[in-house]
Amino acid sequence: MSVNVLSNNKTTHLNKVKLKTERVNLYYGTFQALRNITLDIPEHAITAVIGPSGCGKSSFLRLFNRMNDLITGAKVGGHVKIDGISIYENNIDVVELRKRVGMVFQKPNPFPMSVFENVAFGPRRHGRNNRSELEDIVERSLRQAALWDEVEDKLEQSALALSGGQQQRLCIARVLAVEPEVILMDEPCSALDPVATLKIEDLMRSLAEDYTIVIVTHNMQQAARVSDMTAFLMMEEDRAGVLAEYGPTSELFTNPKDKRTEDYITGRFG
Amino acid sequence: MTSRTMVSRQLSQRTAFGLLMLATTIVIVPVLFIIIYMIVNGAGAISWEFLTQSPSQAGKAGGIFPAIVGTFYLMLGTLIFALPVGVTAGIYLTEYARDNWLTRLINTAILNLAGVPSIVYGLFGLGVFVLALNFGMSLLAASFTLACQALAMTITTSREAILAVPREYKEGSLAVGATKWQTVRHIVLPQALPGIITGAVLAMSRAAGETAPILVVGAAFFLPGLPQSPLDQFMALPYHLYTAAAHVPGMPKSTIWGVALVLLVVVMSFNVLATVIRLRARKRRYG
Numbered sequence: 001m002s003v004n005v006l007s008n009n010k011t012t013h014l015n016k017v018k019l020k021t022e023r024v025n026l027y028y029g030t031f032q033a034l035r036n037i038t039l040d041i042p043e044h045a046i047t048a049v050i051g052p053s054g055c056g057k058s059s060f061l062r063l064f065n066r067m068n069d070l071i072t073g074a075k076v077g078g079h080v081k082i083d084g085i086s087i088y089e090n091n092i093d094v095v096e097l098r099k100r101v102g103m104v105f106q107k108p109n110p111f112p113m114s115v116f117e118n119v120a121f122g123p124r125r126h127g128r129n130n131r132s133e134l135e136d137i138v139e140r141s142l143r144q145a146a147l148w149d150e151v152e153d154k155l156e157q158s159a160l161a162l163s164g165g166q167q168q169r170l171c172i173a174r175v176l177a178v179e180p181e182v183i184l185m186d187e188p189c190s191a192l193d194p195v196a197t198l199k200i201e202d203l204m205r206s207l208a209e210d211y212t213i214v215i216v217t218h219n220m221q222q223a224a225r226v227s228d229m230t231a232f233l234m235m236e237e238d239r240a241g242v243l244a245e246y247g248p249t250s251e252l253f254t255n256p257k258d259k260r261t262e263d264y265i266t267g268r269f270g
Numbered sequence: 271m272t273s274r275t276m277v278s279r280q281l282s283q284r285t286a287f288g289l290l291m292l293a294t295t296i297v298i299v300p301v302l303f304i305i306i307y308m309i310v311n312g313a314g315a316i317s318w319e320f321l322t323q324s325p326s327q328a329g330k331a332g333g334i335f336p337a338i339v340g341t342f343y344l345m346l347g348t349l350i351f352a353l354p355v356g357v358t359a360g361i362y363l364t365e366y367a368r369d370n371w372l373t374r375l376i377n378t379a380i381l382n383l384a385g386v387p388s389i390v391y392g393l394f395g396l397g398v399f400v401l402a403l404n405f406g407m408s409l410l411a412a413s414f415t416l417a418c419q420a421l422a423m424t425i426t427t428s429r430e431a432i433l434a435v436p437r438e439y440k441e442g443s444l445a446v447g448a449t450k451w452q453t454v455r456h457i458v459l460p461q462a463l464p465g466i467i468t469g470a471v472l473a474m475s476r477a478a479g480e481t482a483p484i485l486v487v488g489a490a491f492f493l494p495g496l497p498q499s500p501l502d503q504f505m506a507l508p509y510h511l512y513t514a515a516a517h518v519p520g521m522p523k524s525t526i527w528g529v530a531l532v533l534l535v536v537v538m539s540f541n542v543l544a545t546v547i548r549l550r551a552r553k554r555r556y557g
Contacts (some may be wrong), residue, residue, distance in 0.1 A: 065445060072369055099447030109438035111457060122446035127454070171442070178446050 015042035017063055018182065018212040024078035027239065028071060033059045034241035036078075039231060046204060046213045048227035048249065050220055052264070054231045056241035057216040061184050064214065065101040066094050080184070095180055099126065102175030106187040108167035110159035110174075115151050117169055118159045123179035137177050145173035145201050163194025169203065183207065185215040189222065201226045220265055224253050232261045240263075308531050315528025320442075325492060329514050330521055332367055338506035339496055340409075341478050341536060346455040347413025347500070348420050349479040354403045355417075356424025359465075363425070364432045365454055377429075383422035391419045392483035400487050406531035407488040410500040415479060415487050420473035427469025431462035438445045464551030481508040491517075507510065 026034035033056045041047045059068060066087065068074040072247035079086045087097055110118050119138040126148045128134060138155070140149040147169040151162070159170055168188055175183055185204070189197040204213055204226050217223050223230050223232075230253070231246040245258040256262040323333030367373045374464040395415025435458050441454040489509040497504045511529045514521050 001493055067441065069443065070444070072439070095447050095449050097447075103445035105438060105441065106443075107438060108434075109441065109442045109451075111439060112461065116277040121443070124445075125452045127445070144535070174446060181498070186444070 008167050014249075015045055017041065018043035018083065019214070020079075020081040020084070021063065024063065024069065024076065024080060024081040026056070026063065026077075027073075029073040031206065032239075032241065034063075035239065035243075037241070038078075038245045039243065039246045041212065041214060042229065044208060044210065045228040046208045046215060047229040047231065048223035049214065049216045049217075049231045049233060049262075050223045051233035052235060053218075054240060055235045055259045057233055058186050060231075061186055061214060061216050064182065064184055065103050067103065071093065080218060098179055098214070099178050100197060100221075101182040101184060102178065103184040104168070104175060104186065104188045107191050108164055108171055110162070110170050112158065112160055114156050114169060115159050116155040116164070118174050119177045122174060126178065132262050133218040134161050135241035138173075141177040142170075144176050144207070145169045146206075147173055147198065163196070164201060165192050168196070168200060172200075172203065180211070182212045182214065185213065187216055187218060189255055190218060197222070200214045220253075224249060232258070232264065234260055234264065271505065283303050302497055305534070308534060310525055312527030312529075312531035315522075316531065318420040320528060321521065321532070324494075325510075328518050328521075329510065330518065330525065334336075334507070334510060334532065336493060336496055337505040337507045337510040337529070338532065338536075340506045341407055341508075341533075343497065343504060344416060344484070344506055345365060345474040345478050345540075347409060348416040349470060349474050351414060351417035352420040352424045352473060354423055355473075356470070356473075357428045358468055359421075359425045360428025360432055361454060361459075364429050364449070365458070380422055380425050383419075384426070386419075386422075388419060388480055389482040391483075392486045394418065395483060395487040406501060407490075407503050408501045409488060409497050409504045412484045412504070413500070414490045416477040419480070419483060422479055423467055423473040423476070424466075427472070428462070428466050431465025431469070434459055434465065435461040463546055468548045471540050471544040475537045475544070477543060478538050478540065479508055481512050483514075484509055507536065 011175065019028045021037050021039055024037045027031065049060055049255060051057050062068045063076065063080050064082070064087075066165065068076065076088050080088055083098075085094075111121060111123075116138055119141050120134045123134060123137050128137070139148060142151060147166060150166060150186065151170075154161075159167065162170060170192075172183070172188075173227055189200050192200065201222065203217070207213060210226075215223075216228065230249045232244045232252065234244045235240055236242060242251045244264075245252060245261045247257070253259060253265060256265060320333040321338065322335050324336055325334060326332035363373065363377065365418055367376075385440065392415060395418070398425045399405045399411035399414045400407055403411075407412075439457050440453055444450070448456070484506055488503050489506050490503045490507070491510065491513040493503060493505055507529060511526065511533060512528060514527050
């Protein structure tokens with residue numbers, strides 16, 4: 001199965017489905033955070049999830065690396081699939097899954113260790129301890145994250161001394177170091193200034209050639225600028241986690257099919 | 271506003287300030303008084319011989335070297351047994367145990383352990399370590415007994431230090447495919463370590479000051495030599511002080527205060543060490 005993708009460089013092509021949700025319901029105890037969500041996320045493209053605060057965007061994102069597992073009382077119904085394989089089955093190795101599906105968080109969270117050790121952290125945990133091999137991985141990852149030129153001579157310094165934007169790109173490099181297939185980004189720019197934000201967006205575009213990216217964002221302009229596909233999640237009265245509309249970004253922003261989407265993107269609520 | 275309410279506001283302001291300062295003074299003065307009194311009365315007894323020689327004539331002459339050594343052995347023994355158990359229990363309770371009524375009950379029980387009178391630990395040690403396990407009256411039995419008492423503190427401080435590690439770090443680690451144990455080992459423990467060590471050092475300094483529990487599990491007032499094995503009896507500063515002050519007629523006052531001064535210095539220096547570790551860790555994190 002494939003999805004029609006209208007990418008930002010205006011070419012229409014067919015991409016394979018990388019991630020898929022089928023009638024997914026997510027509960028935290030008795031609270032339902034996601035309602036019956038079915039959608040296909042294309043490979044090597046950027047899919048944005050937008051919507052008002054508390055609508056379940058982050059919860060949706062955390063389905064794909066099973067980060068919701070960490071919350072007591074979280075329960076998932078339906079299927080979440082990567083390459084057609086359901087990831088909520090008992091035989092799924094969550095550690096292996098998280099290696100394939102990396103995550104960048106809202107607040108840059110570099111570990112309190114050196115720049116080098118931050119990037120080497122993942123590979124080391126997966127048993128790669130050869131120094132020269134690690135040096136290669138660190139350089140490659142930092143170059144991919146467009147950070148190498150800025151930190152080349154600061155590799156042994158504390159990562160906490162970097163600027164916010166650099167810290168966030170370091171966190172992206174940390175994810176890239178374990179060679180994932182999917183990168184989940186949970187409002188990666190919300191703590192950054194506009195210049196740093198643009199750098200991350202450029203980086204996302206270049207990464208989308210090799211990775212499948214899903215980004216949650218509050219910022220509709222950002223979704224419009226970077227993404228190929230957009231999903232609009234919303235909450236109604238006391239019901240959170242309703243998928244109002246999902247489609248190619250250019251269509252959703254210029255010609256929304258759903259009245260609620262139109263109201264949201266034109267700023268009438270949210 | 272009338273000048274009258276102004277006056278009354280100023281008056282209550284001054285009264286409040288005065289009361290707060292008075293309360294603080296009431297706290298500080300006795301502490302200073304004790305320390306100064308101890309130095310004035312005990313400093314005369316302190317000499318190289320006092321610190322390095324064995325007592326003679328029932329402690330009236332000679333030094334307190336074996337008691338100093340015994341106290342350090344006790345602190346070391348307490349640390350060896352209480353720290354690993356405390357830290358591992360702390361990790362389990364925070365990272366692995368499910369948050370249910372049983373875990374909460376255990377956490378409350380651990381907090382209450384700290385409130386159990388120390389002589390009760392002494393009797394427990396006598397019953398279990400000295401008699402049932404047949405360690406006899408010994409350094410080993412006393413170390414275990416003090417370690418049981420110290421556990422409440424090491425577990426609680428370990429838990430708090432682990433809980434203080436930001437969730438973002440743990441999530442960042444799990445998100446690159448580290449296992450739970452790898453996350454604990456490489457992210458949580460290094461971050462929590464200063465807090466854990468501070469707790470352990472404070473627990474040691476408390477163990478150094480305990481008299482009641484060791485009274486019944488192996489402390490002796492006078493021994494001809496230093497303990498040669500963990501199964502030997504031992505001398506310790508607080509017990510020496512107690513016996514010297516209460517049970518030896520004609521004991522020179524300056525000797526008693528001298529022993530107290532040495533004990534105080536030992537305990538205080540460990541408290542200072544704990545503070546230094548905490549401050550250095552804080553500087554490293556934020557500096």
